[in-house]
Amino acid sequence: MNKKVGVCGCVLLLVLLSLAGPVWGHLEREDGYYTLVDGEGHRIARTAHEVKKGDQYLTADNKLYRVEKVEENTAHLRLVREVNLEAAIAPSLLTRLTSAVLRLFPGKEEYAQGDNRPVAIYHTHSAESYVPTDGRSSIRENGGIFKVGESLAQALQERGVNVVHAKTPHDPHDAMAYDRSRRTAAELLKKNPIALLDIHRDAVPADEYAGEINNTAVTKAQLVVGRQNPNMKANEAFAYQLKSVVDKKHPGFIKGIFYADGKYNQDLAPRLLLVEMGTHTNSREEAERGAAIFAAAAKEVLTNAGTSKRAVGTGASRSWLWIVGLLAVGVAIYFAINAGFGKIRSNLGGSDGGADMDSPTDQQPPKEE
Amino acid sequence: MSIGLLLLIGTGILILLGLAQQVLDRLYLNDKQALLILAAMVVGSFIEIPLYRGQPPVSINLGGAIIPLALSIYVLYRAGTAKETSRGIFGAFLVGALIYGVAKIYKFDINAGVIEPQYLWGIIAGVTAYIIGRSRRLAFIGATTGVILADLAHVVEGALRGMRYGPTRIGGAGILDTVVLAGLIGVVLAEVIGESRERLQGGPDHSARRTEGLVEPEHQEGGADHE
Numbered sequence: 001m002n003k004k005v006g007v008c009g010c011v012l013l014l015v016l017l018s019l020a021g022p023v024w025g026h027l028e029r030e031d032g033y034y035t036l037v038d039g040e041g042h043r044i045a046r047t048a049h050e051v052k053k054g055d056q057y058l059t060a061d062n063k064l065y066r067v068e069k070v071e072e073n074t075a076h077l078r079l080v081r082e083v084n085l086e087a088a089i090a091p092s093l094l095t096r097l098t099s100a101v102l103r104l105f106p107g108k109e110e111y112a113q114g115d116n117r118p119v120a121i122y123h124t125h126s127a128e129s130y131v132p133t134d135g136r137s138s139i140r141e142n143g144g145i146f147k148v149g150e151s152l153a154q155a156l157q158e159r160g161v162n163v164v165h166a167k168t169p170h171d172p173h174d175a176m177a178y179d180r181s182r183r184t185a186a187e188l189l190k191k192n193p194i195a196l197l198d199i200h201r202d203a204v205p206a207d208e209y210a211g212e213i214n215n216t217a218v219t220k221a222q223l224v225v226g227r228q229n230p231n232m233k234a235n236e237a238f239a240y241q242l243k244s245v246v247d248k249k250h251p252g253f254i255k256g257i258f259y260a261d262g263k264y265n266q267d268l269a270p271r272l273l274l275v276e277m278g279t280h281t282n283s284r285e286e287a288e289r290g291a292a293i294f295a296a297a298a299k300e301v302l303t304n305a306g307t308s309k310r311a312v313g314t315g316a317s318r319s320w321l322w323i324v325g326l327l328a329v330g331v332a333i334y335f336a337i338n339a340g341f342g343k344i345r346s347n348l349g350g351s352d353g354g355a356d357m358d359s360p361t362d363q364q365p366p367k368e369e
Numbered sequence: 370m371s372i373g374l375l376l377l378i379g380t381g382i383l384i385l386l387g388l389a390q391q392v393l394d395r396l397y398l399n400d401k402q403a404l405l406i407l408a409a410m411v412v413g414s415f416i417e418i419p420l421y422r423g424q425p426p427v428s429i430n431l432g433g434a435i436i437p438l439a440l441s442i443y444v445l446y447r448a449g450t451a452k453e454t455s456r457g458i459f460g461a462f463l464v465g466a467l468i469y470g471v472a473k474i475y476k477f478d479i480n481a482g483v484i485e486p487q488y489l490w491g492i493i494a495g496v497t498a499y500i501i502g503r504s505r506r507l508a509f510i511g512a513t514t515g516v517i518l519a520d521l522a523h524v525v526e527g528a529l530r531g532m533r534y535g536p537t538r539i540g541g542a543g544i545l546d547t548v549v550l551a552g553l554i555g556v557v558l559a560e561v562i563g564e565s566r567e568r569l570q571g572g573p574d575h576s577a578r579r580t581e582g583l584v585e586p587e588h589q590e591g592g593a594d595h596e
Binding site for chain 1 (some may be wrong): 490545
């Protein structure tokens with residue numbers, strides 16, 4: 001028994017190490033950062049996070065890049081395509097058809113308009129702070145990021161928007177932080193918000209986010225869409241919609257959309273986005289002004305489910321097709337393994353165990369214990 | 370609401386209910402009981418029971434933690450042999466410790482880390498349970514109790530180190546909480562690994578030389594075939 005437990009422990013440790021292996025490789029770099037360059041060597045962006053092949057990034061001018069290879073501190077990107085945000089968020093044929101049908105029944109279409117549903121703001125990494133003004137990059141349970149959230153909330157409230165700002169700390173900044181903030185987000189969802197924003201700050205050199213609007217220094221913003229997320233296409237459509245409306249007022253203010261591994265609780269709602277307001281080396285005042293600019297420019301989309309519901313609906317249709325497709329593949333593989341192998345084995349003249357796979361008694365699943 | 374969103378939500382609910390039903394089926398529950406438990410979890414998601422009113426407060430959600438926990442205890446109680454019960458308790462503590470430990474060393478952030486932690490906890494529970502006992506039930510017990518124990522460890526750690534962590538709301542997201550998600554992933558993973566591995570090595574042994582214990586009993590009625 002002891003030997004068995006020992007063997008199990010060793011196997012388990014190996015499995016976990018293989019899972020946690022990338023952990024040590026994916027720490028935030030303290031010795032520098034990655035520079036992302038395109039095919040001609042032009043700098044596209046910089047990041048303190050580990051970059052790997054397959055990562056995607058949508059730039060301020062709506063070019064979608066994919067990481068092809070990583071050499072030391074440089075990631076080489078390939079241009080995938082130029083994204084036309086307007087076209088990308090246009091309703092699909094399916095959505096247009098439904099709208100046409102719904103128009104035959106007056107009153108069904110406008111249900112979401114006119115009510116004062118809130119915009120919800122929370123902070124998963126509640127310690128994130130800004131070094132030049134806060135003194136440190138991280139302040140436990142009460143980071144400078146709360147004040148940036150406040151500035152965003154205030155700018156929206158000044159425009160008559162109902163805002164719920166949760167200042168719940170989710171410290172420490174470990175891998176369970178999103179499990180804890182999920183509970184805050186779920187609580188906020190009970191208030192039926194139109195949009196949920198998880199406000200963060202980045203960790204790259206200050207000039208990456210430095211911007212100027214009306215001769216005033218502000219930080220730019222970056223939107224983050226989680227890729228390991230069944231809602232991804234809907235969240236992406238919401239991000240496109242936000243970027244498209246902000247671009248019209250302040251081109252380049254949203255410096256890009258980052259497609260990150262993980263889901264960041266975006267599976268909870270189609271209109272839940274993670275926004276990075278500046279970086280730890282910007283001053284907090286710049287980030288607060290940036291948040292106010294973002295609120296003013298994005299208000300139209302943030303507060304009106306009507307403007308974003310078609311785009312998000314299109315994204316949702318795509319998500320649905322993906323899920324159904326993946327489900328079909330998964331089920332096919334499961335059946336191939338569970339039924340098909342028996343036939344393959346018997347055709348190959350395999351063991352007697354496999355030869356009678358088709359017998360009716362085989363319908364009973366194997367005993368577990 | 371657009372048809373895409375409706376389809377997405379509908380499919381999501383169907384998959385979730387289908388998975389949850391399959392999972393509950395593995396836990397000695399018949400279809401009616403399984404649906405009742407699911408309904409109780411949905412309603413219970415809105416009920417939060419305070420455990421500690423000081424600073425920081427600790428509370429537990431009915432649908433997201435108490436019902437899954439009660440189900441784990443019921444499954445352990447039904448286990449029959451003392452060996453299986455002790456294995457279940459050992460497994461739950463092991464998974465709890467693993468989740469707590471991995472959460473400390475696994476740096477997950479925007480593009481740091483390769484997999485969403487909320488999926489990882491279920492994977493840890495499923496793999497651990499399969500290695501310890503080749504058991505889908507142990508995967509459920511390990512995953513749900515493991516996440517709850519990791520939350521409790523967080524509370525204890527905060528108290529010991531004098532941190533003023535935020536409120537701990539165990540299972541606070543209700544049926545959408547990591548506790549439930551990890552339980553689902555754990556059982557489904559153990560099921561897929563188990564079924565596939567058992568089939569790949571030839572399926573049930575029907576040959577004459579199989580050991581006596583593997584001889585199938587007469588066809589039984591009821592849920593016994595899911596054990």
